[in-house]
Amino acid sequence: MTSYVAQRLFGLVPVLFGISVVIFLGMKLIPGDVARALLGPMGTAESLAQLRGALGLDQPLHVQYVKWLWRALHGDLGLSPIVHQPVVELLLPKFGNTLILAGASFVLAASAGIAAGVLAAARERTAIDRVTMGASLVVGNMPPFWLGLVLIVVFAIDLRWLPSLGMYSTRGAGGVADLLTHLVLPAVTTTAAPGAIIARMTRASVLEILGHEYIMVARAKGLAERVVISAHALRVAWPPIVTIAGLQLGYLLGGAVFTEEVFGWPGLGRQLVSSVIARDVQVVQGAALFIALSFVVVNLVVDLLNLYLDPRARPA
Amino acid sequence: MATVLAIEGTRPRPRRGAGRFTAFLRAFIRDRQALAGLVIVAIVGGAAAAAPLISPWDPLTSVEVDRLSPPGTPGHLLGTDEQARDILSRLIWGGRISLLVGIVPTVAAGLVALLLGLVAGYREGLLDHLIMRVLDVFFAFPLVLLAIAIVGVIGPGVGNQMFALAVVLVPYSTRVVRTATLSVKNLEFIEAVRALGAGSGRVLWRHLVPNVLPPLLVYTSTLVGLMIVASSGLSFLGLGVQPPTPDWGVMVGSGRLVIYRAAHVATIPGVIIVVVALGFNFIGDGLREALDPRARQ
Numbered sequence: 001m002t003s004y005v006a007q008r009l010f011g012l013v014p015v016l017f018g019i020s021v022v023i024f025l026g027m028k029l030i031p032g033d034v035a036r037a038l039l040g041p042m043g044t045a046e047s048l049a050q051l052r053g054a055l056g057l058d059q060p061l062h063v064q065y066v067k068w069l070w071r072a073l074h075g076d077l078g079l080s081p082i083v084h085q086p087v088v089e090l091l092l093p094k095f096g097n098t099l100i101l102a103g104a105s106f107v108l109a110a111s112a113g114i115a116a117g118v119l120a121a122a123r124e125r126t127a128i129d130r131v132t133m134g135a136s137l138v139v140g141n142m143p144p145f146w147l148g149l150v151l152i153v154v155f156a157i158d159l160r161w162l163p164s165l166g167m168y169s170t171r172g173a174g175g176v177a178d179l180l181t182h183l184v185l186p187a188v189t190t191t192a193a194p195g196a197i198i199a200r201m202t203r204a205s206v207l208e209i210l211g212h213e214y215i216m217v218a219r220a221k222g223l224a225e226r227v228v229i230s231a232h233a234l235r236v237a238w239p240p241i242v243t244i245a246g247l248q249l250g251y252l253l254g255g256a257v258f259t260e261e262v263f264g265w266p267g268l269g270r271q272l273v274s275s276v277i278a279r280d281v282q283v284v285q286g287a288a289l290f291i292a293l294s295f296v297v298v299n300l301v302v303d304l305l306n307l308y309l310d311p312r313a314r315p316a
Numbered sequence: 317m318a319t320v321l322a323i324e325g326t327r328p329r330p331r332r333g334a335g336r337f338t339a340f341l342r343a344f345i346r347d348r349q350a351l352a353g354l355v356i357v358a359i360v361g362g363a364a365a366a367a368p369l370i371s372p373w374d375p376l377t378s379v380e381v382d383r384l385s386p387p388g389t390p391g392h393l394l395g396t397d398e399q400a401r402d403i404l405s406r407l408i409w410g411g412r413i414s415l416l417v418g419i420v421p422t423v424a425a426g427l428v429a430l431l432l433g434l435v436a437g438y439r440e441g442l443l444d445h446l447i448m449r450v451l452d453v454f455f456a457f458p459l460v461l462l463a464i465a466i467v468g469v470i471g472p473g474v475g476n477q478m479f480a481l482a483v484v485l486v487p488y489s490t491r492v493v494r495t496a497t498l499s500v501k502n503l504e505f506i507e508a509v510r511a512l513g514a515g516s517g518r519v520l521w522r523h524l525v526p527n528v529l530p531p532l533l534v535y536t537s538t539l540v541g542l543m544i545v546a547s548s549g550l551s552f553l554g555l556g557v558q559p560p561t562p563d564w565g566v567m568v569g570s571g572r573l574v575i576y577r578a579a580h581v582a583t584i585p586g587v588i589i590v591v592v593a594l595g596f597n598f599i600g601d602g603l604r605e606a607l608d609p610r611a612r613q
Contacts, residue, residue, distance in 0.1 A: 015456060018452065018453030138590065258553075277554060277555070
């Protein structure tokens with residue numbers, strides 16, 4: 001077990017190296033150079049050369065890469081020339097906000113998705129099954145930016161039940177209750193697509209298990225269907241469900257970008273979009289690094305969780 | 317004789333070309349959901365193609381009624397937008413670019429993936445390792461965000477939007493092709509063809525391609541719906557198709573600015589996106605089942 005974990009961690013090294021190379025080279029592909037962007041149109045040829053020297057832009061590419069990586073490993077992702085703030089300082093709080101949104105959405109998506117999937121499987125080929133799966137199909141195909149707007153129209157504009165913008169009220173005292181009311185609509189919006197996928201996967205997974213002989217034995221023993229499903233079928237059905245749910249968490253961490261944009265949620269995705277539009281390359285690079293790293297970590301955790309849940313997957 | 321692999325991992329069964337296609341067609345049409353998908357896509361696609369003939373108004377010029385007229389206004393079935401342009405006309409014209417931006421990257425990525433996946437799966441060894449490790453890096457980024465970052469590097473616009481979406485799809489499609497290639501290439505009929513003296517080129521083109529195409533086709537068709545949603549998302553964010561060009565994502569994006577006064581401007585184009593994405597998904601599911609001999613029986 002320990003050796004497997006070590007092996008898995010070791011296997012991350014080339015992936016992390018690849019990610020750093022892709023992000024670094026991506027920056028270099030951008031037309032125009034950083035020094036000119038910093039100096040603006042007023043920069044003279046000498047000042048340009050001077051700044052390029054100071055930034056190390058006149059050095060060979062591999063030297064630049066090593067220096068960049070070294071600084072990144074020490075938590076220095078450079079300075080944003082647009083907002084004049086260190087990139088890490090700018091992104092950390094946004095990353096926290098995205099984690100709040102993604103975490104809430106994940107809890108919702110996993111609980112609603114698994115519940116709907118189990119229900120549909122237990123009532124296979126009934127109206128309940130068809131309605132649940134039909135709904136998951138429709139909801140799963142809704143563009144999140146559009147669903148968010150629809151929810152705003154219904155719950156914020158027409159019914160006036162919930163706020164439509166930001167994380168806290170501008171005039172309120174703030175606090176957890178305020179945050180939660182602001183969280184409801186964005187979280188539901190972000191939940192829709194991953195929740196639908198989890199529901200379909202859960203249904204398929206549980207249905208497959210329900211066809212096994214040991215389930216027939218459990219039923220023949222006279223166990224209640226509820227026990228058969230919760231104690232016998234779900235135990236075995238967990239690994240694929242956890243895998244697909246874990247993938248969705250990775251998606252949520254980054255994919256909340258539309259929700260953040262629609263609801264003015266000050267997260268990483270929204271920052272990425274505004275930096276892309278402002279062509280703030282330093283921040284785009286930093287955000288890409290944050291997102292890729294969290295994706296890698298989530299995948300690792302899902303793998304290890306599966307080992308814990310499914311003894312058969314453990315190496316002998 | 318070429319054989320067709322229905323889904324990954326099943327043994328291909330030899331069949332005669334014409335009979336195989338009719339069987340597939342019959343299974344596909346009998347599937348009511350697939351047929352519904354086909355009808356949806358045909359109607360929306362047909363309307364987009366015939367836009368100059370059927371569009372009641374010009375999609376770019378303001379008409380002589382109030383801005384933000386509600387649906388049902390005489391002469392304007394779906395109302396008008398914030399610049400008093402007819403929404404129905406913009407939807408019809410918008411189908412052209414929205415469908416294009418969803419379909420082109422998927423097909424382009426499929427072609428690149430076919431090449432990469434075949435080479436990786438057939439050659440194995442170092443080249444396979446190299447290709448798959450490079451693609452692994454791309455799996456470390458969420459799809460849409462990677463597309464946004466790529467647009468960030470190369471700049472917004474329709475062409476760049478399609479390029480970015482194609483790039484992010486390549487790793488996923490390549491994996492499908494590679495898996496299919498690996499499962500077919502060790503089958504006996506490939507060995508037999510080799511024994512008859514066929515070279516690598518012939519084996520690849522005549523025998524592997526026809527077998528890896530069906531899984532790729534099924535996968536690609538389910539991706540189109542996803543890509544229509546994703547590309548409209550990029551346009552919504554202002555990174556893809558630019559206003560005033562009519563595009564469904566652009567329409568939701570500009571309608572968002574007047575959502576407190578006239579919700580229909582943003583919500584109507586979204587309904588079309590959902591319906592078309594569903595239509596493509598239905599087609600994809602239908603293709604999968606029609607191409608799977610086990611499901612057909």
